Amino acid sequence: RQRPVIAIDGPAGAGKSTLAAHLARTFGFLNLETGAMYRALALKAIENDFGFDEEEPLLELAAKTRIKLEPQLEGNIVLLDGTNVSRRIRDKDVTSGASQISVHPRLRAWMVAEQRILGQAGGVVMEGRDIGTAVFPDAEVKIFLDADPEVRGNRRYQQLPGTPEAPKVTESALIAEMRERDQRDRTRTESPLKPAPDAVILDSTNLTLDQVLVEAEKIVRSHL
Numbered sequence: 001r002q003r004p005v006i007a008i009d010g011p012a013g014a015g016k017s018t019l020a021a022h023l024a025r026t027f028g029f030l031n032l033e034t035g036a037m038y039r040a041l042a043l044k045a046i047e048n049d050f051g052f053d054e055e056e057p058l059l060e061l062a063a064k065t066r067i068k069l070e071p072q073l074e075g076n077i078v079l080l081d082g083t084n085v086s087r088r089i090r091d092k093d094v095t096s097g098a099s100q101i102s103v104h105p106r107l108r109a110w111m112v113a114e115q116r117i118l119g120q121a122g123g124v125v126m127e128g129r130d131i132g133t134a135v136f137p138d139a140e141v142k143i144f145l146d147a148d149p150e151v152r153g154n155r156r157y158q159q160l161p162g163t164p165e166a167p168k169v170t171e172s173a174l175i176a177e178m179r180e181r182d183q184r185d186r187t188r189t190e191s192p193l194k195p196a197p198d199a200v201i202l203d204s205t206n207l208t209l210d211q212v213l214v215e216a217e218k219i220v221r222s223h224l
Ligand code: C5P
Pocket: 012, 034, 035, 036, 038, 039, 095, 098, 099, 100, 102, 127, 128, 129, 130, 131, 181, 185
């Protein structure tokens, strides 16, 4: 490829999307949120009354599905078969569904193949759970962004006011839901969530957002 790949992995709520968008702006790269692809397929499964447990029907569904990520300054616009689902895929049912379908090995292989095509020319910040370990093991820069679960849950909770979800969630329910997703990501057989051996681990538990961005920029500059 002509330009570098920056891989950002880590658990839910660590701030990966904010960091990826920032690095993409700073270095003039495109940011690609791979979680949105799992979310889009989970939404299609919900809309077609498919369960999340059986891999085969989900694979057949995936083969008939077009998922497009349009990088923006803040995050991605997500098109599912041409329809903008950017907002809908953040709902709780889709979040849970994405987590459940992402354990299936052949479904992951399909996602990984799509993601390699998206990133093949480089010049991308790709964010997810397995970018540094499975999608681009040869990425020029790998950052594993982590934080304690309580801190991640609390940050998510602080972002809620004003959103439709706000009245429905408590902080403890949010932390519990996040732990469940992390647990599933970390214990699945296929590409479990873990830092690549050559990833730089950035723990944001005791850092402000600005400090995280500054640290990450330093990491990127020292690798490019
Ligand atoms: O990052 P986001 O929360 O949007 O991802 C939704 C779900 O998709 C995660 O809970 C995770 O289980 C799955 N995922 C994955 N591999 C990726 C990105 C997301 O397994 N590269």
